[in-house]
């Protein structure tokens with residue numbers, strides 16, 4: 001267990017929905033993250049996939065302390081972040097940093113690149129290395145493949161891919177062990193995406209980093225991840241190593257998701273048996289009873305409405321799957 | 336309805352043997368304070384009835400501007416068509432009297448945009464917006480127009496269309512709004528549908544629904560579909576032919592199977608190789624070095640040369656001609672033979 005650097009237990013985030021302007025009364029809650037258990041090991045990449053609104057960004061923000069959990073634990077190297085306060089909390093937080101999705105809006109346009117990358121040192125002055133902040137920032141620029149002489153330029157003077165490198169340099173400043181990447185390449189063109197992915201992978205090897213890597217592009221996630229967790233409506237529905245998830249998925253949602261991904265090979269046209277999901281994802285403010293996927297699931301039985309399936313090993317699934325009827329599906333290969 | 340069709344069929348220059356839609360040597364520039372951005376630099380495209388042509392290329396290469404020029408909805412100024420032709424059944428729309436041009440575009444060529452929410456008017460119900468088209472262009476009564484609106488929503492599989500017709504755009508989910516957009520575009524029974532990244536903002540499961548719907552409607556109606564996208568998976572799934580754009584030009588055009596099996600242009604090849612593949616796991620992804628050019632400062636010769644692994648002196652000096660390498664294949668690269676490996 002000693003190599004587990006991050007672990008969550010029954011992590012929950014509900015956003016209250018209130019009515020009224022003056023006297024606010026809570027009339028419900030968006031159950032954005034609703035009982036997530038995950039483990040991240042040293043030097044490993046955990047991919048998180050799932051459709052829009054399933055709670056990926058909320059989970060990321062909980063992990064780095066940008067949102068306060070409604071309930072549950074976040075253990076970083078054995079310390080529960082949700083119980084720490086003051087200096088101990090700040091120290092623990094240093095260890096887990098974040099790279100955001102949008103390289104066009106996540107950087108303050110009025111700050112120079114040097115100020116952006118150096119800002120974490122202002123918040124944590126005790127983390128400034130002996131040789132000083134300026135040198136530290138230049139080193140960081142160099143590590144992510146940017147010219148250290150551009151330290152006084154502004155974000156708009158960089159391309160999207162370069163801006164994403166700035167975000168990565170900033171996340172590296174406090175020498176964290178864990179980096180949470182929320183859609184780090186989604187806004188980039190394929191040819192540029194590769195540059196950022198390659199950078200993340202080489203940094204991981206050199207610095208022994210652990211990543212939580214969120215993305216909706218399933219082929220990018222497969223490329224970079226050791227293990228993958230699939231989310232649906234605030235819960236993880238299936239988790240396993242990349243082969244288990246991509247080649248032997250046992251949860252109907254994972255199977256549908258993979259079958260819907262268009263494959264860049266015209267020879268497979270008409271030869272893949274695609275599962276067409278009907279309807280839309282239900283509202284996370286009012287999720288279905290029992291299994292949350294049942295309203296769109298072709299295998300659903302009455303039992304699925306009554307009993308919530310737990311994420312666990314099953315008779316026909318050698319990796320954890322939250323479906324009462326989890327089993328592999330014989331199909332053409334997806335990738 | 337029939338009189339409009341008859342009117343359009345009688346336009347001077349209509350040629351029944353001409354392609355449904357043909358773009359020739361199209362040039363568009365944006366004159367801004369930062370200089371002249373040459374967004375489109377000589378695009379040639381052809382679309383036949385019942386065919387799906389994918390226009391593929393990275394951000395900023397001029398896909399949307401090409402579509403806007405075809406539709407006549409270019410942001411002018413700063414955008415100007417400086418050269419070229421947009422022919423509908425042989426008739427050059429850019430040179431047609433304004434009234435006729437409008438009629439062709441309203442009745443025969445329709446467009447679906449990436450962002451459905453901003454393309455729909457938030458203050459009117461979707462039913463009103465659909466019905467409005469029938470009232471304006473077909474002179475239908477209020478009641479008949481509404482009836483047609485319900486039928487259309489039904490055709491794009493909006494469940495419970497009779498009730499939903501009175502809802503406002505924000506009351507629909509992203510996927511549903513895109514269906515409404517498609518219904519809007521199909522209302523006047525167009526022969527050409529231009530879809531600009533119609534599923535980019537949607538989840539894959541919803542994307543699959545929308546692409547299937549588009550393909551089905553296209554087949555039923557024998558429409559020509561011009562699908563603009565940067566997703567090589569989507570292209571492989573639905574296109575008959577592909578036009579690959581780079582820096583405002585079509586650099587390669589080919590049937591879908593040929594291009595994936597054997598690209599003829601260095602850029603197409605590099606693009607296909609940059610897709611993550613299973614056998615690359617644990618190894619670096621292939622990337623295209625450098626960045627796409629600024630359109631205010633397009634490299635000389637072949638615009639791709641600073642990023643190209645095949646490039647030699649000639650690439651910097653001379654724009655490559657469009658080589659016809661097979662009856663249906665064109666590639667503008669000085670080293671087509673090397674890229675093809677022949």
Ligand SMILES: Nc1ncnc2c1ncn2[C@@H]1O[C@H](COP(=O)(O)OP(=O)(O)OP(=O)(O)O)[C@@H](O)[C@H]1O
Nearest residue numbers: 015030031032051052053054055056057058059284
């Ligand atoms: N601050 C907030 N207040 C209220 N609801 C919120 C808040 N942040 C997120 N939500 C809701 O929580 C749910 C999960 O949102 P989240 O952003 O985590 O999804 P996501 O999986 O990251 O989606 P995407 O792929 O679109 O980025 C959504 O229904 C969202 O509307």
Ligand SMILES: Nc1ncnc2c1ncn2[C@@H]1O[C@H](COP(=O)(O)OP(=O)(O)OP(=O)(O)O)[C@@H](O)[C@H]1O
Nearest residue numbers: 365374393394395396397398399400401410413630
């Ligand atoms: N209204 C405008 N004013 C100034 N420049 C514009 C305008 N519209 C487009 N351009 C420029 O024209 C070029 C081509 O843009 P276009 O929208 O056609 O790209 P695209 O291929 O559709 O890219 P994307 O995949 O990002 O949608 C871009 O460099 C863009 O900045």
Ligand code: SF4
Nearest residue numbers: 637640643650668669
């Ligand atoms: S002409 Fe030269 S630079 Fe241009 S694509 Fe071909 S090989 Fe590359």
Ligand SMILES: [Mg+2]
Nearest residue numbers: 056057058182
């Ligand atoms: Mg998100």
Ligand SMILES: [Mg+2]
Nearest residue numbers: 398399400531
């Ligand atoms: Mg565009």
